Amino acid sequence: MTITTGAVRVVVLAACAAVAAACGGQTGGTALPAPADPTTSVAAAPSSTPAAAPSASDVPTPGPTFTETVTVPAPAPAGPVPCVDPSSSNVRAAVADLGTDSQGGRFVIDDHTTGISSDGCPSLEWARATGTGIQNGTVQSHVLFFTNTGSYLGTATSDAYSYTSVVGASDDTVTVRYRWLSPDDANCCPSNESYVTFSLVGGNTIVPDGQFPPRP
Numbered sequence: 001m002t003i004t005t006g007a008v009r010v011v012v013l014a015a016c017a018a019v020a021a022a023c024g025g026q027t028g029g030t031a032l033p034a035p036a037d038p039t040t041s042v043a044a045a046p047s048s049t050p051a052a053a054p055s056a057s058d059v060p061t062p063g064p065t066f067t068e069t070v071t072v073p074a075p076a077p078a079g080p081v082p083c084v085d086p087s088s089s090n091v092r093a094a095v096a097d098l099g100t101d102s103q104g105g106r107f108v109i110d111d112h113t114t115g116i117s118s119d120g121c122p123s124l125e126w127a128r129a130t131g132t133g134i135q136n137g138t139v140q141s142h143v144l145f146f147t148n149t150g151s152y153l154g155t156a157t158s159d160a161y162s163y164t165s166v167v168g169a170s171d172d173t174v175t176v177r178y179r180w181l182s183p184d185d186a187n188c189c190p191s192n193e194s195y196v197t198f199s200l201v202g203g204n205t206i207v208p209d210g211q212f213p214p215r216p
Helices: 005-022 089-096
Strands: 107-112 124-131 140-147 152-155 164-169 173-180 192-201 205-210
Touching (some): 089 124, 124 192, 140 164, 152 205
Antiparallel strands (some): 124 140, 192 205
16 A cells, blocks of 8 residues: 555654643643642631620629628626736736835735625725835835726825724725824834724715824
8 A cells, every 4th residue: 555755744743742642741832730739738818707796695604602701709708806906907006106115115915805796896995005114013004995997096095004904894985993102002012093984975086084093
C-alpha cells in the first residue's frame, strides 16, 4: 500500500498532540493549578456579625443571703461582797489620805462593819484605822465612814485618838466610845470616857451628837 508523505505528517502531529495532553502540558502553555492538599489548614475569615448578648436565662441568679445571729450570754450576776472590804480601792484610798500617826506609823484597817451585800448592808458603814508607829496601849485610831454604795464620807474626827472603838451601830448611825488618860492613869487603864453617835443625814452628811475627848 502506498502512503503519501502528507498523510504521514498529519498522523504524527495528531499523535504528538495526544501525548502532550496526556503528559500534563509538557509543551508550552498555561499550567493547571495543583490539587488542594486535604491536610492544609485554612484560617477562617473573621465574621462581621457581632456576638449575641446572653439572654436573661443565661445570667446566674444570686443565691439566698443568710444572716447568722450570735447570742452572747449575759454576764453572771456579781456574788456577795463584804459590806466593807479593806482591800477595795475606795477603802485603801481613804486610808492613804490619813497620813501617819504621831510616831510616823502608817494606818491600817483593824475593825469595820461586818456582813455581806446579800444580807443587806447598812446605809452608814464604818472602818477603824489604827496607826502602827506607837508600840504601847496608847495607839491612835481614826474612824472612817462610807455609804453602802462605796462613797467615802470622811473621818469622825480630824485627829486620831487613843482608846477609840465602835460600840454600836444601826442602819444609819454609828456610836463611838472615846477614852483618855488622866495624869495619874497607867497606859492600860484610862479613867475617862465619852460617847458620840454619828448619824447619816440626807444620804451624804454625817451629824455627830455627844462629847468628844480632849484633843491629843
